[in-house]
Structure formats: C-alpha cells, structure tokens
Amino acid sequence: MKPRRYSEVDVFSATAYRGNALAVVHDAEGLSTADMQQFANWTNLAETTFLLAPTDPRADYRVRIFTASEELPFAGHPTLGSVKAWLAAGGTVGPDGVIVQECVAGLITIRIAGDRFAFQAPPLTRYEPIEEARLQRVASVLGIARDDILASSWLVNGPRWMGIRLASAQQVLALRPDPSLLDDLEIGVVGPHPSGSDTQFEVRAFFGGDAVWEDPVTGSLNAGLARWMSDTGVAPPHYVASQGTVLGREGRVHIDIESDSIWVGGHVTACIEGTVRL
The missing domain is CATH 3.10.310.10 (Diaminopimelate Epimerase; Chain A, domain 1)
Structure with a gap:
C-alpha cells in the first residue's frame, strides 16, 4: 500500500x-x-x-x-x-x-x-424498442399502469438503460418504485416540465442488482435520452434536464445537440x- x-x-x-x-x-x-x-x-x-x-x-x-x-x-x-x-x-x-x-x-x-x-x-450499442413483456414488468416496478408509458427504448451505452417516457414531470416526481421488484433492471424515466419552467425535463434513474437505489444525477442516461428524444422529435436541440429533486439534490444536465453529436x-x-x- x-x-x-x-x-x-x-x-x-x-x-x-x-x-x-x-x-x-x-x-x-x-x-x-x-x-x-x-x-x-x-x-x-x-x-x-x-x-x-x-x-x-x-x-x-x-x-x-x-x-x-x-x-x-x-x-x-x-x-x-x-x-x-x-x-x-x-x-x-x-x-x-x-x-x-x-x-x-x-x-x-x-x-x-x-x-x-x-x-x-x-454511440448507443443497443437502441431499439423494449419488448412488451419487459414493459409490463417495468410498469409494475414503477407502480404505474402500462398505458402511462407513452414511449420506451433500450438506451445502452455502457450501463444497460431502458428509457421510459411519461406525460409530465409531475408523474416522474410522483413515482415510488417497489425495490423488491427492481431486481437487475436499470430504468430511466423522463417527463416534460410545463412551458416556462427553469428546466425542460425531469429525469429519474433506478438501479437494481446487488444494490437498490436511485441515482442522483446520471450522465449516461441523459445522453441516451437526448439521442432518443431528439430522434423522435420530443426534445429541442438545446435543453436542461433536472434530476435528483426527490433526493434533495439540484442536478442540472445541459444537453446540446449539434448535427449528429450529443453533448452532455x-x-x-x-x-x-x-x-x-x-
């Protein structure tokens, strides 16, 4: 030593x-x-x-x-x-x-x-829709109805993220996942704040496996979400996402999409x- x-x-x-x-x-x-x-x-x-x-x-x-x-x-x-x-x-x-x-x-x-x-x-190494059976499981973990999930995608870029989009930041903040069901899943959830808010999206990240927790602020997840939401026309080329609010943090992730590059x-x-x- x-x-x-x-x-x-x-x-x-x-x-x-x-x-x-x-x-x-x-x-x-x-x-x-x-x-x-x-x-x-x-x-x-x-x-x-x-x-x-x-x-x-x-x-x-x-x-x-x-x-x-x-x-x-x-x-x-x-x-x-x-x-x-x-x-x-x-x-x-x-x-x-x-x-x-x-x-x-x-x-x-x-x-x-x-x-x-x-x-x-x-680049994302897995970028495709999430299979329906797994989405049903994700909905159960998050404690929401399957119909609350507006869109989803694998967003693997090292961590094995599953991106889940909800209708509003309020829904994201209200989530109370069941840790006993999380197992080995890595779930990232995003929803928009109302127009005129300080940040444009609210993000939360949940891990399973050996340790069950919510990550305060997550660069890899936000990178994948930016790629996905840009490709699907949900996100503008420049925005700020907040994360960690429920944990008493003030995480701010600045996204800049330039041509085909995502900067986090x-x-x-x-x-x-x-x-x-x-």
Whole structure:
C-alpha cells in the first residue's frame, strides 16, 4: 500500500453536495482490478474512478470506472468528474480546446464550455424498442399502469438503460418504485416540465442488482435520452434536464445537440482533496 492522491467531486451541480458525488484515485498504476473493485465497494458511492496513463496516443489520460459491484465501460458523471480531478492535479488542455479520455468503451471527447464540462456521448450499442413483456414488468416496478408509458427504448451505452417516457414531470416526481421488484433492471424515466419552467425535463434513474437505489444525477442516461428524444422529435436541440429533486439534490444536465453529436454537460465542484493508502 502507498499514498495516492485522492479527490471527491460533485458532478452536475454548481453548488457543492447538491449533485452526484464521485471518488477519484489518481496515479492508480499498480492496482489490480480486484484492488479497484474492493475500494469502490468501500467508498459505497455510485461510482469510483481510477486515473492511469493512456495506452492510446490520442488520449490525454485513461480511466477505469467502478460501481460498488462491477466495472463499467463508460459512465457520464464519472467522465466529467474525472476530467475535473485530472485538470486539478496538473493536466492541461491542448491547443484545440478538447481533452480525450480513454476508457473501456473507447475514446471520449470532452470540452470546456464556459464554466461547465461536456462530453460527447458515445454511440448507443443497443437502441431499439423494449419488448412488451419487459414493459409490463417495468410498469409494475414503477407502480404505474402500462398505458402511462407513452414511449420506451433500450438506451445502452455502457450501463444497460431502458428509457421510459411519461406525460409530465409531475408523474416522474410522483413515482415510488417497489425495490423488491427492481431486481437487475436499470430504468430511466423522463417527463416534460410545463412551458416556462427553469428546466425542460425531469429525469429519474433506478438501479437494481446487488444494490437498490436511485441515482442522483446520471450522465449516461441523459445522453441516451437526448439521442432518443431528439430522434423522435420530443426534445429541442438545446435543453436542461433536472434530476435528483426527490433526493434533495439540484442536478442540472445541459444537453446540446449539434448535427449528429450529443453533448452532455454540467458543472463539477471540488469537495475533498487528500491522499488514500492503496
């Protein structure tokens, strides 16, 4: 074990402790996959990342992303939080103004947009309607009628999201899922706020598996939702989604759709700096 730089940052909120926390271990060379997984289990956060030297010459750094129980090929809030921590530790932006992250899913382009960071969403690896039997199960988990689901789609881009669209943000906020039925499902729900609201959509994300919880703010899900809602004419090219409201958070996810690219952005706030022995 040796001391390694350690950061905790808050992603998708300009106010500390109102977004989604991320733990970041710097200079993670020498740690095994088992070491990383055990530490991520110990932090008990939605995700913990480990910064490494890149293996692809096009990348500025490499990251491995772990939940408490598994490694993810890609995730959104760990991408933005990791680049913030990397820059704070001395990383620099190239002359083109972008940063390239290497992860299991490949290369992810990140840019600084004013006082926010934004990543270019990777392609969806599964993007198709959800089978009816599974939708019936989702409705039961969410405690709603099947007819309340206006549209649905697989939105897999690392996490195995199922996108569910409801008629209103109020319906989304009123959901009280049954954790005993969630099992291994990963459900993302979205509904529009009334015209003139501060944000255009309300989003909630529910995980099953070894840990049952609601994720405060979710970059990968919002990336998939933006692709789907843009393709189906539901979302404008620029909008802000709120997430985490029910949990007392103030997550704000900024979406910019440029040509065929989806950019997912938000503020990242530093909260903790120190060292960890690993």
